[in-house]
Amino acid sequence: MTIRIKSTSEFKQLSIGETFNKLETSIHGLTEAEAKNRIEKFGYNEIREEKRSPLIDFFKRYWGPMPWLLELAIVLSCVLGHYLEAIIIFTLLTINVIIGFVHSHRSQKVLEFLKKRLAVKARVLREGKWVVKDAKEIVPGDIILVGLGDLVPADAKIVDGEVSVDRSALTGESLPVDLGPSEVLYSSSIVTRGEAKCVVVNTGVNTYFGRTAELVKRAKPKSHQEEVVMSITKYMMYVGIVALILTSTYALLLNTSILSLLTLAVIFLMGAVPVALPAVLTIVQAIGAMELAKEGVxxxxxxxxxxxxxxxxxxxxxxxxxxxNKLSVVEVTPFLKYTKEDVMLIASLASEEEGGDVVDSAVINYAKSLGVNSDLYRRVSYTPFNPTIKRSEAVIEGEGMRFKAVKGAPQIVLKLCKNIDEIQQEVNKVLEELSHKGYRTLAVAKSEGEDLDRLTFTGLLALADPIxxxxxxxxxxxxxxxxxxxxxxxxxxxxxxxxxxxxxxxxxxxxxxxxxxxxxxxxxxxxxxxxxxxxxxxxxxxxxxxxxxxxxxxxxxxxxxxxxxxxxxxxxxxxxxxxxxxxxxxxxxxxEQGVKAIVNAIKISRQIYQRMLTWVINKVAKVIEFTTLLTLGFFWLHDIILSLLGMTLLIFANDFSTMSLATDNVKHTSNPNKWNVKNITIASIIVGLLLAAGDAAAMVIGKSYFQLEWEKLRTFIMLTLVFNSQFRVYIVRERRHFWSSKPGKGLIVSITAVIIGFTLLGVCDMIIPSLPLYQVLFALGFSALFTVGMVDPFKYLIFKKFQL
The missing domain is CATH 3.40.50.1000 (HAD superfamily/HAD-like)
Incomplete structure (x- = not known):
C-alpha cells in the first residue's frame, strides 16, 4: 500500500476520480481486510489523549499539599530523633497513596466506560454492504453516509448528494454552509440538512479538527461544584490561618522554640486544610455515574x-x-347490530399486514389482541389507501359469503353508505367527541347482499399514540x-x-x-x-x-x-x-425510552448529591473541631496536644472510614438540591464547635480526673478525637436524627474496624504510649454518648434551621 498522508486542503484541489486513485479505493468502499491494514498504517480515527504511566501517577501522589505536610512531619520527627514515628508516618502516607491511587484508577475506568458507551457511530460501506461502526474504526478510503443530525466522523470528500453543515465549532461561521459533490466536509461538523455519500480523506490527528486540537488547549469553565469546593476550602484555610496566628503569637510569648513552632504549624495545616475534598467529590461522582449507567442513564x-x-x-x-411513539387503536364505536369484534374484523380485512403502513399495522394488531380470526376469509382483490380515494377496500370471500370491506376517512366512507340517515346524528356526535380528544378517526363499512357497492356503516375507529x-x-x-x-x-x-x-x-x-x-x-x-x-x-x-x-x-x-x-x-x-x-x-x-429513566436519573443524582454534602459537612465540622481544640489546648497546657504521629493517625482514621461514604445508603430528597455555601458552612461550623466542646471536656477529664502524664494525655486526646470522628460521620450522614436510616455496609465495617483497631492500639504499648483499658473504653463511651446523645439532637435542629 503506497498511500501517503496528504492534508485535507490538498484533497480539496483533487477531483473525485483523482481522490479515489490517491486513496486506492472506489465507490464500492473497502473490504474489512483493507480497513484493518489501514488502521495499522494510519491508526484509529481518534485524537489520543496523553496517558500518564500508572507508575508515574502513583509516585506523583507523594507530591502535593498534604503529602508535603506529612513529609515535613517525617523530617521533623527525624530531627527530633523520633525515628520510629518517622517510619510509621511514612507507612501511613504510603497506605494513603495506595488507597487514593486505587480509587482514582477506578474513577478513570468509569470515565473510559462512559466514553465508550457514548462513542459516535458511522455508516460505512464495507464488503459492499452498509454497516454501522464506531467512528474510531473509520479509515482513509472508506465510503461513508452522513445525514441530518450526524457528526461528520472524519474529513471526507462528497461523492454524491448535498448537505448543509454547521461548522461553527471549527471555523466560527455562524451560518450553515451548503456543500455538494467534490467539496470537503470537516470532521466534527454537524449535518443540519440533506444526505451525502462521501469518501474519507483524513482521520484522527490528520483531520482539520485533529490538527486544531493539537495546537489549541480549550478553556474549560469551572463547574458550580468546583466553585463551591474552592469557596469552602478558602473559608477553612482562613479559619486555620487565624487559629495558627493566634496560637503562634501566644507560643512566641512563651519563648517556644523554632522547631516546636514549625511542628505546631505543620499539625495545624494538616488538620485545617481540606486538600483532598475535590478528589473525594470526583470519586463520589464517578461511583454514582456507574449507578446511573446501570439504570440506563x-x-x-x-x-x-x-x-x-x-x-x-x-x-x-x-x-x-x-x-x-406507535400508532394504536384506542377506541372502537360499533353501530347498529355490529359488535366491536365485527368492526375490527372488517377493518382488518381492509388492511394489508405486509405493506408497512402504520395505520394498517395498528388495526391488525388491535384485532389480534381481541382474538379476531381473519384466517377464515380469502381476499379476492385489494385496493390500498391513497390520498385520492382516501380509503382502502377489499373484496372478501369466506363462510359462504362474498362482500366488500372498506375503511377510510369518515367523510368519504359515510358518503358511500346507504344506511347513514338513521344514524347520522349519532355518528356526528361520536366524531365530534373523538375530534375533541385529538384522535385520528377511521370509518368502517361492509357491503350487504350481492351488490358490493351497497355499503352499510358498521363503526368508527379512533387511533392515537397511546401513553x-x-x-x-x-x-x-x-x-x-x-x-x-x-x-x-x-x-x-x-x-x-x-x-x-x-x-x-x-x-x-x-x-x-x-x-x-x-x-x-x-x-x-x-x-x-x-x-x-x-x-x-x-x-x-x-x-x-x-x-x-x-x-x-x-x-x-x-x-x-x-x-x-x-x-x-x-x-x-x-x-x-x-x-x-x-x-x-x-x-x-x-x-431506555420513557419517563422512568428520567425519574431514576433525578433520584440517583440526588442521592449522590447527599453523599457529597455529607463529605463537605463532615470535613468542615472536623476542621472546626480540630482547630478549636488545638487552640484551646495550647492556651491551657502551653504545648501541642497532638504529636506529629498522633495527627497522622487521626488523618488516616478519618480518611479510612469516610471513604465509604461514596457508597453509603442514603435517601433522595423530596425537593431539588442546591449548594448553599453560606448555610452549609454556618451549620457545619456550629456542629464542629459543639463537638469541640465535648473534646475539651474529655481533655479536662484526662488531665484533671485521670491525672495523666503528658504523653499519655496526648494518647487519650488522640483516641477521643478518633472515636469522635467516627461517631461524627454517623450523625452528619443523616439530616434527621441519626437512627432515621441505616448506614451502608461498607461504612459500618470501616467505622467498626477503626474503633476496634484504635482501641487495641490504645492499650498495646507499641507505637504510642498505652493507657489502661478502662480509660480507652471511657474515651470511646464518652465520645459515643456526647456525639450521639447530645450533639445529634442539636444537629437535627441546626440542619432543619439551615434547610440542609
Whole structure:
C-alpha cells in the first residue's frame, strides 16, 4: 500500500476520480481486510489523549499539599530523633497513596466506560454492504453516509448528494454552509440538512479538527461544584490561618522554640486544610455515574450529576417520552347490530399486514389482541389507501359469503353508505367527541347482499399514540420530587390536552403561538402545564424563559434542532435513539425510552448529591473541631496536644472510614438540591464547635480526673478525637436524627474496624504510649454518648434551621 498522508486542503484541489486513485479505493468502499491494514498504517480515527504511566501517577501522589505536610512531619520527627514515628508516618502516607491511587484508577475506568458507551457511530460501506461502526474504526478510503443530525466522523470528500453543515465549532461561521459533490466536509461538523455519500480523506490527528486540537488547549469553565469546593476550602484555610496566628503569637510569648513552632504549624495545616475534598467529590461522582449507567442513564460529564439533582422544572417531549411513539387503536364505536369484534374484523380485512403502513399495522394488531380470526376469509382483490380515494377496500370471500370491506376517512366512507340517515346524528356526535380528544378517526363499512357497492356503516375507529403504561405513575413521581413537568409537542392542542390529561400533567395547555403573543411571556410561562403546535427551535426559547424566572430546567430532545435547548438547559436529556449532535449537546443520554429513566436519573443524582454534602459537612465540622481544640489546648497546657504521629493517625482514621461514604445508603430528597455555601458552612461550623466542646471536656477529664502524664494525655486526646470522628460521620450522614436510616455496609465495617483497631492500639504499648483499658473504653463511651446523645439532637435542629 503506497498511500501517503496528504492534508485535507490538498484533497480539496483533487477531483473525485483523482481522490479515489490517491486513496486506492472506489465507490464500492473497502473490504474489512483493507480497513484493518489501514488502521495499522494510519491508526484509529481518534485524537489520543496523553496517558500518564500508572507508575508515574502513583509516585506523583507523594507530591502535593498534604503529602508535603506529612513529609515535613517525617523530617521533623527525624530531627527530633523520633525515628520510629518517622517510619510509621511514612507507612501511613504510603497506605494513603495506595488507597487514593486505587480509587482514582477506578474513577478513570468509569470515565473510559462512559466514553465508550457514548462513542459516535458511522455508516460505512464495507464488503459492499452498509454497516454501522464506531467512528474510531473509520479509515482513509472508506465510503461513508452522513445525514441530518450526524457528526461528520472524519474529513471526507462528497461523492454524491448535498448537505448543509454547521461548522461553527471549527471555523466560527455562524451560518450553515451548503456543500455538494467534490467539496470537503470537516470532521466534527454537524449535518443540519440533506444526505451525502462521501469518501474519507483524513482521520484522527490528520483531520482539520485533529490538527486544531493539537495546537489549541480549550478553556474549560469551572463547574458550580468546583466553585463551591474552592469557596469552602478558602473559608477553612482562613479559619486555620487565624487559629495558627493566634496560637503562634501566644507560643512566641512563651519563648517556644523554632522547631516546636514549625511542628505546631505543620499539625495545624494538616488538620485545617481540606486538600483532598475535590478528589473525594470526583470519586463520589464517578461511583454514582456507574449507578446511573446501570439504570440506563449515561452522563456526558461527571458534574452533570450535580445539575440533575438541582432541576425544578422538566420539559418533556410528548412523542416517545410520554407516549409510545406507535400508532394504536384506542377506541372502537360499533353501530347498529355490529359488535366491536365485527368492526375490527372488517377493518382488518381492509388492511394489508405486509405493506408497512402504520395505520394498517395498528388495526391488525388491535384485532389480534381481541382474538379476531381473519384466517377464515380469502381476499379476492385489494385496493390500498391513497390520498385520492382516501380509503382502502377489499373484496372478501369466506363462510359462504362474498362482500366488500372498506375503511377510510369518515367523510368519504359515510358518503358511500346507504344506511347513514338513521344514524347520522349519532355518528356526528361520536366524531365530534373523538375530534375533541385529538384522535385520528377511521370509518368502517361492509357491503350487504350481492351488490358490493351497497355499503352499510358498521363503526368508527379512533387511533392515537397511546401513553406509556408507566407514564402517569412516573409523572406523579416527578411531582413528588418537587419538580414541575411541562409537556412539549408539535401536535395540535386537542391531542396535547388529551395526553396531558391521561398522564396527569395538567390541563393548562396552550398553542405556542398564544404564549408568543403575550406581552409578558416570561412571567406567564410558569402558569402552563404544556405547549402545543411548537417547532423544535421553540424549545430553546421556553428554556430561556423558565431560566429567567430562576428555574433550573431539564429538557428532553433527540434531533439536531433540539441541540441548542439541550445545551442551554441545566440538564439536557438526549433520549434513546437521539442524533449524534443531540447526544453531544446533552448532559445525560438515556439508553431506555420513557419517563422512568428520567425519574431514576433525578433520584440517583440526588442521592449522590447527599453523599457529597455529607463529605463537605463532615470535613468542615472536623476542621472546626480540630482547630478549636488545638487552640484551646495550647492556651491551657502551653504545648501541642497532638504529636506529629498522633495527627497522622487521626488523618488516616478519618480518611479510612469516610471513604465509604461514596457508597453509603442514603435517601433522595423530596425537593431539588442546591449548594448553599453560606448555610452549609454556618451549620457545619456550629456542629464542629459543639463537638469541640465535648473534646475539651474529655481533655479536662484526662488531665484533671485521670491525672495523666503528658504523653499519655496526648494518647487519650488522640483516641477521643478518633472515636469522635467516627461517631461524627454517623450523625452528619443523616439530616434527621441519626437512627432515621441505616448506614451502608461498607461504612459500618470501616467505622467498626477503626474503633476496634484504635482501641487495641490504645492499650498495646507499641507505637504510642498505652493507657489502661478502662480509660480507652471511657474515651470511646464518652465520645459515643456526647456525639450521639447530645450533639445529634442539636444537629437535627441546626440542619432543619439551615434547610440542609
Amino acid at each position: 449515561l452522563v456526558t460529564r461527571l458534574d452533570s450529576i450535580e445539575d440533575a439533582a438541582s432541576i425544578d422544572v422538566v420539559c418533556l417531549d410528548k412523542t416517545g417520552t410520554i407516549t409510545q 406509556r403504561p408507566d407514564s402517569k405513575m412516573m409523572i406523579e413521581e416527578i411531582k413528588k420530587l418537587g419538580i414541575k413537568p411541562v409537556m412539549l409537542t408539535g401536535d395540535n392542542v386537542n391531542i396535547a390536552k388529551e395526553v396531558a390529561s391521561q398522564a396527569s400533567i395538567g390541563n393548562r395547555i396552550i398553542p405556542i403561538a398564544e404564549l408568543k403573543a403575550l406581552n409578558e411571556a416570561a412571567k406567564t410561562v410558569e402558569k402552563y402545564d404544556g405547549f402545543a403546535e411548537l417547532y423544535p427551535e421553540d424549545k430553546y426559547w421556553i428554556v430561556k424563559l423558565l431560566q429567567l424566572n430562576g428555574h433550573m430546567v431539564g429538557m428532553t430532545g433527540d434531533g439536531v434542532n433540539d441541540a441548542p435547548a439541550l445545551k442551554q438547559a441545566e440538564m439536557g436529556i438526549a433520549v434513546s435513539n437521539s442524533t449524534d449532535v443531540a447526544k453531544a449537546s446533552a448532559s445525560v443520554v438515556l439508553t
